[in-house]
Amino acid sequence: MPWEKRFDIDQTLNRAMEAFWARGFEATSMQDLVDVTGVNRASLYATYGDKRDLFLAALRRYDSEVRRRLLDELGARETPPRAVAAVFDKFIRQVTQPDGNWGCFLINSALELAPHDPEIAAMVNSAQDDIEAFFLAMIRKGQQSGDFPEQLDATYLARQGLVTVLGLVVMIRSRPEEAYLHAIRDGFLSRLT
């Protein structure tokens, strides 16, 4: 092995992820990626493949390091009611950050690319299934701990939780009114009491 790459592969992928996350696949050019990563064109191609390969790597990274990591931390650290609320709050908090209101990278990709790209559709679906499973686990855990009533239909409400999050994230893209978004969150939480 003659020598190593001069740039940080993980950090570069994070920067690319943020660019795709903020603007989408089509609106992000390779030149944009060269600019935000500070890495040369040839190096990007040699390391990650073409634009779609890089996008897929970025989306995989988001799925594992942002989405999955968040759910893992919430599931481990918070009580079920707080964990469920925190999922909503994570997105609602975005709207107050002027240049960070990017929504959810997976949902953005679902709308832009999933219908035309089965590989992306599969990633989106498994992520949605995982979020539903997270809600299901939290609700059941909450029922055992006494936080939620026993007679709740956990399966049904887990699915409702997923749909509510998806709807909320759509709203976030055009609607910066926090009160409205909190009402959506509380509307779902009230069904768990």
Place this chain on the structure above:
Amino acid sequence: MPWEKRFDIDQTLNRAMEAFWARGFEATSMQDLVDVTGVNRASLYATYGDKRDLFLAALRRYDSEVRRRLLDELGARETPPRAVAAVFDKFIRQVTQPDGNWGCFLINSALELAPHDPEIAAMVNSAQDDIEAFFLAMIRKGQQSGDFPEQLDATYLARQGLVTVLGLVVMIRSRPEEAYLHAIRDGFLSRLT
């Protein structure tokens, strides 16, 4: 007035609307629009302005001729329970059509463009408000007619209806399983009984 345009202005705008609806703003080129409309470049520019102007016109047309028209017809022709269900069914039916699963043009635009374009954000928001108002009107009408219980919180449920539709339309883009989508619809309808 020397003579008229050789092409149908409304029909051409409909074709452009379908193209933008199916693929989004960035992924649809002016060449695509020339191809699907059959109208010359210069005529498109002379009639509608630049690409963004044409997109805005297409989105306005969708809002008035697809979304608003659907709600008007359902509100006039159907009973409240059937009208509410039909909103969901309109989208669910899409997934069975191989090349017609475009979701909702307004929601697609909300995700792709609203954060970067205030004019589009405003259109998306007013459309969402209108859908919520539709649900509210239907629920109240249903309460008067006896279809829905009097004690329902109509305001709250109207908002929940909007969120549920938005979530469902996100799912449609990657998830063709009709049974799953029907469960979402029925999950909301059951809250109106």
Place this chain on the structure above:
DNA sequence: CACCATTTGGAACGATTGTTCCATGAATTA
């Protein structure tokens, strides 16, 4: 020190992007 394998910088590729220009065509008006 010479050799090697690989990254790097940057030019360059052809294709496509959104947009404009102009000569031609056609229908109305004088």
Place this chain on the structure above:
DNA sequence: TAATTCATGGAACAATCGTTCCAAATGGTG
């Protein structure tokens, strides 16, 4: 019929697209 007015077809624009190529630079290896 002649003049006018505007849409039309198609070439052409500069800019940017994703991608590739190559010479220069690099640091470990024999």
